[in-house]
Amino acid sequence: MNGFIFIFVNFIHRLENEKCNKKLEDLRQENRNLKSENSKLRSQLQDIQNELPSPEVRSPPQDSQNELPSPKESMSKAVDHKLESSDESRESEPPTVLKKRVTKKHWVKLPFQLSSTENDGQQPQETNADDPKSCWMQSEDVTKKPLKQCTSPAKAFSPRTQPKVSLVSIGIDFGTAFTGYSFGFKGAKQIRQPKWGEEYGMNTPKTPTCILFDENKNFLKFGYDAIMYYTRQTRRNEAKKLFLFDDFKMELYGKVLHRDSMMTAKNGKKMRAMKVFSESLKFMKDHALDMMGKHTAGVTYSASDATWVLTVPAIWSSAAKQFMTEAATEAGLVTESEPERLIVALEPEAASVWCKQLPKEGFMEGDLTEAETIEQVPGTQYMVVDCGGGTIDITVHEVVEGGHLKELHRVSGNNMGGQTVDKNFKAFIREIFSEKVFDEFEKHHPSELQRLMYDFSICKRYDGEVLVQCPYSLQQIASKVDDIEAYFSRDNDVDWESGQILLSGAKLKDLHEDSVRGIESLMKEILKKPTLNIRYIFLVGGFALSPYVNRFVKEKFGSKCQVLCPVDAQMAIVNGAVMFGMMPNVVESRISVFTYGIAVVHFFDKIKHKGKSKYVSKDGVHYCDVCFHCLVKKDESIPFDEAEQYIFNALEIDQRELPFSFYCTEKETAEFVDEEGMRKIGSLVVSMPKISQGRNRSVILEIKFGFTEMQATATDVDSGETTSVKMDFMSK
Ligand SMILES: Nc1ncnc2c1ncn2[C@@H]1O[C@H](COP(=O)(O)OP(=O)(O)OP(=O)(O)O)[C@@H](O)[C@H]1O
Ligand SMILES: [Mg+2]
Structure with missing residues (x-):
């Protein structure tokens, strides 16, 4: 027996050795990639430097009253430079400045200069980088932990791998009332979906969003099956043991979410919300893969053959979207190493992709004028109103060249669905x-x-x-x-x-009143915007089929815009999601719902920064280290898949690390990261181990304001050291 254990342990060790070797090889490869990336970055940096005028070297005044970039509560830190830097402000720039904002595709020239990183005449004290006191700290970190203790960012990840081409695009519409999926194979036009509930005399394109677990919290059934099984158990008085959740999607709406958030089942007992969502998605995933096999003569598909598009309400918080993304990963739709296989699309956005390509016959009534489809007429502006069970979600798009879409108005909505x-x-x-x-x-x-x-x-389908x-x-x-x-x-x-x-008909109408008013107020708000010239209103979602909703929207807004409802209004979202998966760049730009930025330091201004946290650098310069530098403003248009780059350089000659803290706020403008409404969504620290160039060392910060996730990568140009972080909108 002992011999067996020995052999077994040896075997395990061998396996582990092999794993380690493989990992080592992967790391080597990653290192080679980083080196090549580094040389690219260097040449990009060189390009910028060549483009810019020779910098003027100045020392920051020791006790400046001017507004300046600066760090807080630490040795040194990313220092902001005013984007609209005037000559005056440039005079008081500290040595470390945000030099330039550039996009990945084209370098954008911004009105500030690349400052010199040569010795600017100051004589900062020698510091021992190994001394925790001399490390940087996060500006909002009230405990003032040495940075050494927070060198691993909350969610560090490796650079993305090049995605495999997917064989199939699968859309999942996880609805409040009903859930369904559709799929389309690459190169084929047809989009398919199953019919649900046939064994119970139903025939619907979606199944009720209802999931059942046994008394040990093991998954049992989903959809009609869950309802029927639960009903049978109720008759036998067995139902109390079971965990039934229905209409639970709205549990993610308007709540403070964390990964261990709990949900209450019908029996009054609690279960982890993440499990409820991930098991639901797992059921959909398995059903879809099984169904695809049936449509392709038994070919077996795995989750990694697909691009998955998960639709979520427009009004969901970033935390709720992230929660769904993590639930999808837990469900096995994608792995952490291939997150690009998962696209989170907004429900009205997906529906828009569907509606824009529909021919006249694709709509129930009303008529498209002139062109065959909307996407053939660049400049056409339209509104998509998704009337679901839980939410009303609205987006406004304009068709641009090539049939792509540009978001014109920040997505909006409320919880006044069916x-x-x-x-x-x-x-x-x-x-x-x-x-x-x-x-x-x-x-x-x-x-x-x-x-x-x-x-x-x-x-609700009837009138009267x-x-x-x-x-x-x-x-x-x-x-x-x-x-x-x-x-x-x-x-x-x-x-x-x-x-x-x-x-009575009057009572039924009365019961619709709250919803209808909710829809009206959202639409009015958008239509009053003078810059918009909306020609069509597409009503989608199951509740759009309500005669009361349909008639109301036509009566109220039909004189201004043409109101159209696609034939498969309830499926517009999930079918659009499939198309989205086939061309993820179909929405070229979106309007930012938040203002995003980073914590920076400004020279301490006794009036402006009164009461604010102060940091004194080694060379005695006073900084306010809770200043906010805006990277993207609320309502600003963000191009799809384009990374913004910002360049920083060292503040101290012997600085070995550069920390970044990322924030968002619903306010349009903000001055400080500690002001009300500001939320920290991530941080990272990049090493700058090669100090021989003193302040003449740069870090490139690249931020992708993608929709499915937002990520930032900082690269120390001299050493190629790089650190990335995914923004985390959840509270735990
Ligand atoms: N023909 C119809 N007439 C009126 N209401 C309908 C009709 N068909 C479905 N509904 C209602 O539409 C809602 C379901 O629509 P849908 O499937 O689009 O919502 P969902 O995707 O589950 O919800 P959400 O998008 O808010 O998460 C339910 O309230 C349902 O009662
Ligand atoms: Mg829906």
């Missing part, structure tokens, strides 16, 4: 039957309540009066208190019709 009508109905029924009766029904007959709500949601089956148990509980017809005698908008609840 389920608002359901909630109003539930509240109304509670009022009719009294709280006492309804609460008893809700507590003891959850599956019957679910059935009642489902029956009502079908009624509708009949909803009243659950038998509700009738029973109610009749113990009063004669059943008496409940209905108090309201003229509702009647009792032998076991059914008759709602």
Whole structure:
């Protein structure tokens, strides 16, 4: 036995050795890549230096009153340079300045100069880089930990690998009420999706967003299967053990999210939200791969053959989007090494990609004028209104050359989707039957309540009066208190019709009122913008099919714009997502929802920086180290997939590290990183080990304001040392 263990352990060691060797080889390769990248960066830097006039060398005044870039609470740090640097401000620039903002594709000349990094005449004290006190610290780090302790950024990652070409694009529309997927093979025009619920007499393009786990929190069922199984268990009184979650997508809306956030199941017990979401996505992934096999004579597909496009509401926070991205990774849609296989698209954005290429016949009524499709007419501006179960999401696009899209207005929305009508109905029924009766029904007959709500949601398809089956148990509980017809005698908008609840057309319309007003206010806000010239309004999503919603939008806005609804309105999102996966650059630019920036230091101004954190450099210069330097302003247009580059150089001659802290705010302008509304979303520290060039050393900071994730990479030009960080919007 011991011999066996020995052999086994040896075997494990050998395996580990092999793994280590492989890793070593990978690292060597990575090193070679970095070296070549480094030489490219050097030549880019040289290009910039050649482009710029000779810098003027100046020492910063020792006690400057002027506004200047500077670091905080540490030795030295990335120092901001005013973008609109005037001659005056240049006079007071410290030696370390943000030199230039450039984009990856073309170097943009900005109105500030590359300052000299030669010895500027100051004589900073000698510091021992190994002494923690002489390390840099993050400006907002109130505990003032030496930087040595925070050299590994929150989420360091290796540079992206070149993606394999995907065989198939798979879109997943994880809806509040219904979830579905579609897929399209590369080169084929056809987009396919399964039909759901056939075994229960249904035939829908999406299945209810409902997931069931057993008492040990192991996944059991999703969609119609989950509902049916749960209902059967309820009859057997077994349901209390099970964990059922339905309509849970909105749990990610408007909440402080972290990876261990919990969600409450129908049985009142809690489970990790990440698990609920990732198991749901895993179910969709497995179903999709299985279905694709069936469409291709049994060819087996794996998740890595696909580009996955996950749609999320436009109004979701960055944290919620990140939560979904991490859930998708946990579900095995993508691996951490190939994150580019996952695209997170906004629901109205995906729908826009679908609508722009639809021919006239693709719309239910109304007509496209002139061209065959919208995408053939550059300059056409249109609004997409996704009316889902949970949210109303809006985007405004303009067609540009090549049928690509440019976002014209920051995406907007609210939580006034179709389920608002359901909630109003539930509240109304509670009022009719009294709280006492309804609460008893809700507590003891959850599956019957679910059935009642489902029956009502079908009624939303109709105009005028509708009949909803009243659950038998509700009738029973109610009749113990009063004669059943008496409940209905108090309201003229509702009647009792032998076991059914008759709602008047006026009442049904009334139940839609909150949603319709919610849609109106969002649309009005956009349409009043004088710079926009919106020609079409596309209504998509299941709730767009509601006669009340449809008629309201046409009556209210039909005189200004042409209102069109695609034939497959509920599938516009997921089908558009498939197309998105085939051409991820289809949306050329987006409007930033936040202002993004970094922490920088400015020369300490006794008035302006009164009460603010001060940092005194080794050479005695006073800085305010909580200043905010804006990189992207809210409402600014950000080109797709273009990285912005910023160049910094050393403040101290013996500086061995350069820290960066990234922030975002909903404000359009901000001055300090410690002001209200400012959120830290990441930090990194790049080593600058070669100090022989003194201050004449540069770090290139590259930031990609991508949509699926936002990442920053800092590279020390002299040594090629590089550090990257993905911005983390979650609180833990
Ligand atoms: N024909 C119809 N008429 C009226 N309402 C409908 C119709 N079909 C579906 N709905 C409603 O539309 C909503 C579902 O639409 P959809 O599938 O687009 O939403 P979702 O994707 O689940 O939600 P979200 O996009 O908000 O996450 C539900 O409230 C449903 O009752
Ligand atoms: Mg939706």
